[in-house]
Amino acid sequence: MFFNFMKAIILAAGEGLRCRPLTLTRSKVMLPVANRPILEHVISSLEKNGIKEIILVVGYEKERIMNYFEDGLNFGVNITYVEQKAQLGTAHAIEQAKKLINPEDSEFLVLNGDNLVEPKTIADLLNNHEGDASLLTVRMEDTAGYGVVLKEKKRVTQILEKRPGGLSRIVNTGIYIFTPQVFETIEKTPISENGEYAITDTLQLMIDEGKVVTSIPTESKWLDAVHAWDLLKANATVLNSSRNQKQEGELEEGVIIRGKVTIGKNTIIRAGTYIVGPAVIGENCDIGPNVVILPSTTIGDNVSVRSFTEIQNSIIMNDCRISSHGQISNSIIGSNNTLGPGFTSEEKGDLEININGTIHKAPKLGTILGDDNRIGGRVLVKAGVMIAVNCQVESGNTIYRNLSRDSVVL
Numbered sequence: 001m002f003f004n005f006m007k008a009i010i011l012a013a014g015e016g017l018r019c020r021p022l023t024l025t026r027s028k029v030m031l032p033v034a035n036r037p038i039l040e041h042v043i044s045s046l047e048k049n050g051i052k053e054i055i056l057v058v059g060y061e062k063e064r065i066m067n068y069f070e071d072g073l074n075f076g077v078n079i080t081y082v083e084q085k086a087q088l089g090t091a092h093a094i095e096q097a098k099k100l101i102n103p104e105d106s107e108f109l110v111l112n113g114d115n116l117v118e119p120k121t122i123a124d125l126l127n128n129h130e131g132d133a134s135l136l137t138v139r140m141e142d143t144a145g146y147g148v149v150l151k152e153k154k155r156v157t158q159i160l161e162k163r164p165g166g167l168s169r170i171v172n173t174g175i176y177i178f179t180p181q182v183f184e185t186i187e188k189t190p191i192s193e194n195g196e197y198a199i200t201d202t203l204q205l206m207i208d209e210g211k212v213v214t215s216i217p218t219e220s221k222w223l224d225a226v227h228a229w230d231l232l233k234a235n236a237t238v239l240n241s242s243r244n245q246k247q248e249g250e251l252e253e254g255v256i257i258r259g260k261v262t263i264g265k266n267t268i269i270r271a272g273t274y275i276v277g278p279a280v281i282g283e284n285c286d287i288g289p290n291v292v293i294l295p296s297t298t299i300g301d302n303v304s305v306r307s308f309t310e311i312q313n314s315i316i317m318n319d320c321r322i323s324s325h326g327q328i329s330n331s332i333i334g335s336n337n338t339l340g341p342g343f344t345s346e347e348k349g350d351l352e353i354n355i356n357g358t359i360h361k362a363p364k365l366g367t368i369l370g371d372d373n374r375i376g377g378r379v380l381v382k383a384g385v386m387i388a389v390n391c392q393v394e395s396g397n398t399i400y401r402n403l404s405r406d407s408v409v410l
């Protein structure tokens with residue numbers, strides 16, 4: 001079924017604090033997975049369902065989003081932007097789009113811009129929704145950090161936002177179908193304890209007023225990166241399931257490629273380089289000679305990687321210069337980083353990482369670097385340590401602690 005009559009509001013005004021340092025310079029919706037921003041995956045899934053009228057609510061780092069997507073035509077859709085000047089919550093974000101929704105429209109779709117979805121995920125809601133509002137749900141073992149749903153048959157009786165686990169395994173995906181009447185309830189939505197107007201509180205108000213809110217389950221792909229390191233899992237999942245595989249660059253003699261590997265235009269892979277997919281390498285890159293790239297690695301555009309460097313299960317964003325003899329695994333390197341010869345990311349499993357005083361568990365992790373850092377030769381970064389933005393580390397140092405923006409390590 002095609003849904004070309006339906007408009008979609010995508011919420012993309014927030015930063016995504018828990019994904020710092022990567023979100024210090026871009027919002028979470030612009031984090032790359034398989035070399036495309038998360039938001040592009042969302043827009044492409046809408047387009048494949050015939051939904052072309054998109055209202056994008058932007059705020060934090062909005063220029064980056066608007067410069068990338070422009071009017072949407074390159075992505076097969078029409079995008080109208082609305083600005084949410086202060087990020088006062090998801091209900092407040094939806095309210096900003098009210099003027100673009102015709103009161104006579106029957107229904108419209110709302111999605112978080114920071115969760116990866118495939119076309120079928122959205123179709124599951126479009127084909128099965130009913131009542132005054134519907135929300136798409138997934139089953140999860142660990143529901144920490146999400147809204148969960150209590151229900152009787154399909155009908156939602158309660159939405160509990162970010163409460164201790166155990167109450168329900170049914171998680172709200174942040175994908176909804178509403179009628180224009182929702183704006184009346186949004187206006188009445190009280191501010192929550194953490195100072196936000198939350199769409200989940202709006203839904204609870206609708207339920208309390210006797211309106212029918214339904215929970216529509218899906219088993220299709222829905223991926224969220226709660227923390228920056230979750231991006232690695234999302235990247236591996238998307239690379240593994242991707243059916244496209246294009247090799248447009250130039251391969252010198254003696255390059256060995258195994259598995260699904262995509263190489264972009266004007267990229268040169270020099271002699272002796274060994275690549276095992278799934279992997280994606282962007283455009284205008286210069287890789288090798290004798291570089292090893294192992295599974296679940298994504299390399300952006302304009303990246304150079306020099307001899308004897310090995311990269312595994314990592315994301316390297318655009319415009320990075322990685323020198324020789326490096327070891328990068330389970331790591332995320334933001335854009336425009338210079339890494340000197342012998343750069344090494346130590347890696348460890350089951351790490352406990354302190355973010356603003358709260359301990360978060362991370363799986364096997366190397367390091368995470370924000371953008372624009374200059375790292376000298378023979379630098380070792382201890383497992384789980386993050387380097388923010390615009391830092392300078394001189395040669396020979398071992399980095400034991402997180403570096404904040406503009407740090408200099410002599």
Ligand SMILES: CC(=O)N[C@H]1[C@@H](OP(=O)(O)OP(=O)(O)OC[C@H]2O[C@@H](n3ccc(=O)[nH]c3=O)[C@H](O)[C@@H]2O)O[C@H](CO)[C@@H](O)[C@@H]1O
Pocket residue numbers: 011012013014015016029057084086087088089090092093112113114115145146147148161171172173174198199200224
């Ligand atoms: C209150 C609420 O909605 N909670 C849901 C939200 O939580 P969650 O805490 O994930 O919501 P976020 O704060 O991440 O916001 C979701 C999306 O809305 C955007 N945004 C957020 C705030 C704002 O003022 N403006 C704005 O545009 C963000 O950029 C993001 O794309 O998504 C989860 C799924 O991932 C659900 O399980 C939660 O029930």
